[in-house]
Amino acid sequence: MKYTAGQAAKAAGVSKATITRALQTGKISGTKDDNGAWSIDPAELHRVFPPVAHEPPETHSVKQSATPEKPNETGVLERENQMLREALIEARQERDRWHQIAERLSIAPPAPAPIPQKPAGGFWSRLFRKSGGA
Structure with a gap:
């Protein structure tokens, strides 16, 4: 597997500029592809x-700062994580319950339409209807 200039810089623990300068001066040999990327044989x-036997100091210090400083802080963070997981489970259950209610309401048969009532009309129209009309 051949290195790119960036990979070679990481493998040697130097900057990419140092690698490209060494390639341009002929200190090390490599080939450029059509896109202009270097291909360098590891040997x-x-x-x-x-080769670099260990991680650069910058990477190592970043890993240390990502871990909790105090031993008991880990326990606190684990408890908080567990509480958040439980709250998420409850929220999902509540969401599912509301989803089921919405589905039931959406498939319920529509309520029957009210039957329109004829207006009672005035005195003479009621009288006329009762007498059988003329």
């Missing part, structure tokens, strides 16, 4: 730049 790279 050629490590002939000039020794």
Whole structure:
């Protein structure tokens, strides 16, 4: 597997600019593809730049700062994480309950339409209807 300039820089523990400068001056050999990216054989790279045996100090210090400073802080964070998980489960159950109610309401048969009532009319129209009309 060949390195790109960035991968070679990480493998050697130097900057990408150092690798490209070494390629341009002929200190190490490599080929450029059509896109302009370098391809460097690992053996050629490590002939000039020794491989890095451990992580760079910057990466190591970042990993340390990501962990809790105090031992009891881990327990607090784990309890908070568990409480949040339980709250999420409850919220999902509540959502599902409301979803079921909405589905039942959407498939319920529509209420029957009220039967329209004829207006009673005035005195003479009621009288006329009762007498059988003329």
